Amino acid sequence: MNRREFLKAAALASVTYALPFQGWAAEGQANSNKKLLVIMLRGAVDGLNVVAPVGEGQYYSLRPNIALPKPGQAGGALNLDGHFALNPALSPLMDMWNNKRLSFIHSAGSPDPSRSHFDAQDYMESGEPGIKTVSTGWLNRLLAQLPENHSPVRAINFGPTMPRIFAGNGNVANVALTKNNPLPTDRREIANYFGQLYSKDPVLAPIFAEGIAAREEINKDLAEGDQADQMEQMAANKGARPPQADFGKQLAKLLVKEPKTQVAFIAFGGWDTHVNQGADKGQLANKLTPLGIGLADFYQRLGADGDNVTTIVMSEFGRTAKENGNKGTDHGHGNVMWVLGGNIAGGKVFGRWNGLSGNALYEGRDVPVTTDFRSVISAVLTGHLNINDNALANVFPHFSPDRSLENILNA
């Protein structure tokens, strides 16, 4: 290669490299873009102490040490609908509940009976409970059903490890939710050298350019304002971190500034409360507090944009209705799912609730699953992201959603 060829190559490189930015800022149609945020609580959160059936005597007899006090009592749960009440550690979310931007679906979960964290998380992320060989995650399959907007940040995973739910062919950007460590390629001159290397590779050149563009976008968004405080200590489960409240700030920063982001995922670990889980205070409450603050903060920062962002909070299974001998709970079955956002039919606890009497419980011990988690997700996908039935069948093959769940969204 002579000097002229080299210059041509270099010029080509910088063109390729700049392409993804063209028209980027101009299309700031933030308000027209619907987004989905999925939050996974790894380790099985105790749904009965998140949204507690305080109207039932059985709740108190099954849980003499760990039941949430009735609303109005010291440390009492926060009344939702007279029958259910919210863990007071989630008090920051009560505004959203009152403003009808938050609902719950109780007795929801995976139809698969596994009480293995490993299998149950796998199924919830593949979206195909009971089938072990599905290699893709449902969020990635969803990407293929959404309008292709050629954004390098169409899908964002917050966290150190690409999760199962995002496995598949669609491109996903990975963002550390802690300090956003600079990478060598964030420096323009280093990126340019590699840009020259990749310019001549027809397959890799656009992928390289897209990767650099994603980093630039993310860096730009996160550089504004203060660096988020470090979130501490890795939790045991797959590198998910205990939810420190600052995640709301980081999430909002990115999602407000990224009109083209369509789906985002974050996981928090540390919910496996076998021992001394506490009630209004204690282990579980300590985990719920920053989650509630962070979510409330997230929607507050989003402001009007928040109407475009629907959040689903889910966990692989629920926990035993009865407390165990260690003032904790063991692996169970049905759980509560949360949905937040603009067009949620808010302020309601949905789902078929059968009560906690012995014969209503699954295998005599757990809240049953009366709503398949995919029905909840399907309702959000069709009602919020406007995907049609064919597209839905590609996200959740082998599944027909319960259409009655569609009332969790406003018509």
Add this chain to the structure above:
Amino acid sequence: MTKLKLSIIPTSLISLSLALLPAIAQDSDSASGDDSQIMHVLNRITFGPRPGDFERVRKMGVQKFINQQLDPSSIPESPEVADYISGHPTLSMSTGELFQNYGRPVVQAALQAQAGGNNDISKKEIQKVVAQNYKKIVGDVSGEHIARALFTPKQLEEVMTDFWFNHFNVSKDKGFDHIWVGNFEDRAIRPYALGNFRDLLGATSHHPAMLFYLDNWQNSMPGQDQAERPMARLLGAGKKRGKQGINENFARELMELHTLGVDGGYTQDDVISLAHVLTGLSLPPLRQPIGANDVDGSGSFGYRFYPQRHDFGTKVLLGQRIGGGGNGEEEINHALDLLAAEPATAHHISYQLVQYFIADDPPKGAVDACSATFQKTRGDIKSVLRTLFARPEFWDDKYSQTKFKSPQRFVVSSLRASDIIPTNFNPFLGYLNQAGQPLYGCLTPDGYKTTKDAWLNPDGLIKRINIATALGVGKMPGAIGLKADPEVVMSAIGKELNSNTVAVVAKGPAQMKAALLLGSPEFMKY
């Protein structure tokens, strides 16, 4: 070798390599195939060329190199691997010893806590012990894995170990399996990686890591003596209370993934039959002290067969009757014989091998040829590979440099090409977590993919370019200060670089040259 500054290197690829590698010029009359063939073989049957490999293969001849690699017992182990293994005693423990030392104390503590007999033991403390054991065992075996990939001259054996591990995948993240994944690789996979498929199938099917991972340890004839229920709960693998009995999981994967393949012509009835055949194949009783028999007795893998949990009735598998003879273990071996001998199995394995060694979309001619050899030799893996490496498709230019490296292969090939020996592997393992390919951490039984569409994405590409940069400038944690020398890297991989890369590297600043080489598009492929 003469020290040359890269900036004065001519931009022609050939002359660049000659300038750096005078040895090649002297040997240029060797009749051992052209340069690109040598690089192709080094890329495909090893984890990537190290400095000096090219010349060695050129001198020796490509075919001789392949023959040698197919006969690992003829190749002495590297001192680095031998030293690493002797320095880490857990690597020499049997599954029973591993459980005795690293599993049973946890079980005991947890059982005590569960019984309320000892209030001092909290869940947190148990988790702490588990975490310590996990770190120790997984750390030891991860180091072994990387050391072998980097240093062993028995590269094809290691490459095939990688292939088979993913074929018979187990995950360190399921319950106690972190204790056994390394033993599984060392005892059930590597010794058979170039042996006979039926032996390999027998070894993996009886190893505790597999029996636990795919739940067969709980697979029991309904109504018969059950696997220990408290253990089932404790290990988080508990099935429905009171309904423990047949568990089809292993039977299904044994046919779908390990042998016949998903379109291999079996039915749900076959799955159920095979599950019944497999009843009673389980683990030693984990609550009791491990007996000598469980350490290396009832099989060197530490499985235990429980006749009282076995269904001795007659089963029909793939149209053949199994059972009725009163020997449960014999029935299992009979079933494995049947599965290994099925033409569908030969095809399934051959398809995967051709995909692994030739192209993501495997050329049919090569698959059929390998499949024929597989059937003719009754699953002799060496013979199948011999067929594969002799196929015109293996040598076809149109397939060379078309495979895209997985994150693991990228890390290993980078360290090999730059001849860097990390002082600490953890940052590299951390990168693999981030890149979605944690070592021994594939959750699903189908193992990691080896195809481009599984690994090529913008985020992943930028991440590995940054690893390359960190290695190139000596700032990679775990190898701080061990700056890759561009001449060393060139001597290993120079032959596969195109003129654009050579030109960009030549004009790049000195401190960036190694980074650019390791981060080049050519080096992402193999």
